[in-house]
Amino acid sequence: MAEIIIKTVESRADLKKFIAFPNRLFREVPSYIPPLNSDERKLLSDKNPSLERCSRELFLAWRDGQVVGRVAAIINRAVNEHWNKKAVRFGWFDFVEDYDVFSALLDKVVDYGRRHSMNEIEGPFGFTDLDKECWAIDNFDARQNMSTLYNPEYYVRFIERAGYEIKCRWQQYAMPANQPVPDKVARLNGLIMEKYHIRLLKFKRRKEIYPYAVKFFHTLNSSFKDLYDFVPLTDREIEVYIKEYFPFINLDFCHFIVDQDDNLIGFGLSVPDLSDAYKKAGGRLFPFGWYHLLKALRKFDTIDLLLNGVHPDWQKRGVHSIYYSEMNIKAIEHNVHTAYTNPQIIGNEAVKVWEHQYNVTPLMQRAVFGKKI
Numbered sequence: 579m580a581e582i583i584i585k586t587v588e589s590r591a592d593l594k595k596f597i598a599f600p601n602r603l604f605r606e607v608p609s610y611i612p613p614l615n616s617d618e619r620k621l622l623s624d625k626n627p628s629l630e631r632c633s634r635e636l637f638l639a640w641r642d643g644q645v646v647g648r649v650a651a652i653i654n655r656a657v658n659e660h661w662n663k664k665a666v667r668f669g670w671f672d673f674v675e676d677y678d679v680f681s682a683l684l685d686k687v688v689d690y691g692r693r694h695s696m697n698e699i700e701g702p703f704g705f706t707d708l709d710k711e712c713w714a715i716d717n718f719d720a721r722q723n724m725s726t727l728y729n730p731e732y733y734v735r736f737i738e739r740a741g742y743e744i745k746c747r748w749q750q751y752a753m754p755a756n757q758p759v760p761d762k763v764a765r766l767n768g769l770i771m772e773k774y775h776i777r778l779l780k781f782k783r784r785k786e787i788y789p790y791a792v793k794f795f796h797t798l799n800s801s802f803k804d805l806y807d808f809v810p811l812t813d814r815e816i817e818v819y820i821k822e823y824f825p826f827i828n829l830d831f832c833h834f835i836v837d838q839d840d841n842l843i844g845f846g847l848s849v850p851d852l853s854d855a856y857k858k859a860g861g862r863l864f865p866f867g868w869y870h871l872l873k874a875l876r877k878f879d880t881i882d883l884l885l886n887g888v889h890p891d892w893q894k895r896g897v898h899s900i901y902y903s904e905m906n907i908k909a910i911e912h913n914v915h916t917a918y919t920n921p922q923i924i925g926n927e928a929v930k931v932w933e934h935q936y937n938v939t940p941l942m943q944r945a946v947f948g949k950k951i
Contacts, residue, residue, distance in 0.1 A: 581641070596648050599645050607728070609719050610722070611722050627814035628706055629705075634705075635690055636651075641679070646674045650668065650671070653665075656809045660809045664695065669709070671684075715943050715945045716943050724856055725882065740949075745946050745948045751918070755906065755917035756910045763899060770900065776836065778900055779833075784825070801888055830912065846905055848881045848883050848917065850878035851881055879913060881917050
């Protein structure tokens with residue numbers, strides 16, 4: 579068999595091949611959702627604000643003149659400092675079903691880590707927790723969210739063969755979104771809001787949401803602070819996320835809860851299911867990708883529960899029930915029948931809420947892997 583050659587991504591042409599590789603590898607896989615090429619370029623370019631506290635190097639694996647794999651080696655200095663570790667991350671890790679290709683790419687990440695005095699490796703991760711992370715470890719052909727990674731079974735088989743162990747597990751669920759809110763729950767929510775002098779915001783115009791945009795991310799930082807490997811988003815990262823994503827938020831599925839001083843204390847942010855639109859776009863906004871996305875944003879019957887959380891000072895007071903109930907109400911109004919959760923870390927309070935209070939169906943488990951180097 580021909581030699582495997584690993585090359586560093588150094589040019590725009592290399593980066594284009596890096597981004598395109600999984601779209602070619604998985605083009606016949608029904609559950610694979612190709613990301614937009616423009617989004618990938620922003621994440622992987624030098625203009626990504628996360629690079630103010632991260633370093634990275636991208637690699638392509640070649641054989642017989644063809645790309646057969648890719649990987650990103652990432653060192654997040656903020657994560658390492660906050661969690662007292664010296665870890666190099668692997669991300670954007672895709673490869674043909676060949677253990678030698680897998681091993682050659684991962685060796686490059688290990689070498690990158692050692693050159694920067696790291697003593698462990700873990701992944702898959704992105705630059706921040708809002709990037710795609712963690713591989714499926716069961717039900718590999720299950721329905722994907724647009725914000726989650728697709729991987730076939732052999733990825734897990736290879737990483738376990740290489741001696742990597744699971745560092746953290748996540749669970750995803752599907753649930754009926756149009757289940758009516760019981761009268762008892764509605765009354766209880768009213769009592770909670772009255773007791774604690776809190777209110778649910780309802781937005782009619784997009785400009786009304788922007789005064790709460792920075793507050794939203796600060797509350798996200800606080801509510802996610804104890805999650806595995808999480809570090810708060812920086813002001814620069816928050817600025818970019820607001821600019822890129824808030825213009826497309828569906829106001830009916832944006833549920834912000836504030837206290838009597840207008841501090842944002844809880845949030846439930848859902849988005850229309852765009853998986854089919856992303857597939858039709860094939861990674862490209864033009865010439866017709868934008869049309870499929872706009873159509874999906876206007877007419878949909880499933881949603882993704884993108885982000886939800888409660889500020890630590892307000893947890894265990896029933897705040898989550900308020901935005902979940904509002905989500906049910908809006909789902910019924912929009913004839914939405916199914917909601918899919920993003921991965922939830924097994925063992926945390928969010929998973930307990932899903933399992934004990936809602937009619938949910940487990941969709942798949944996910945994990946990140948690691949080892950000493």
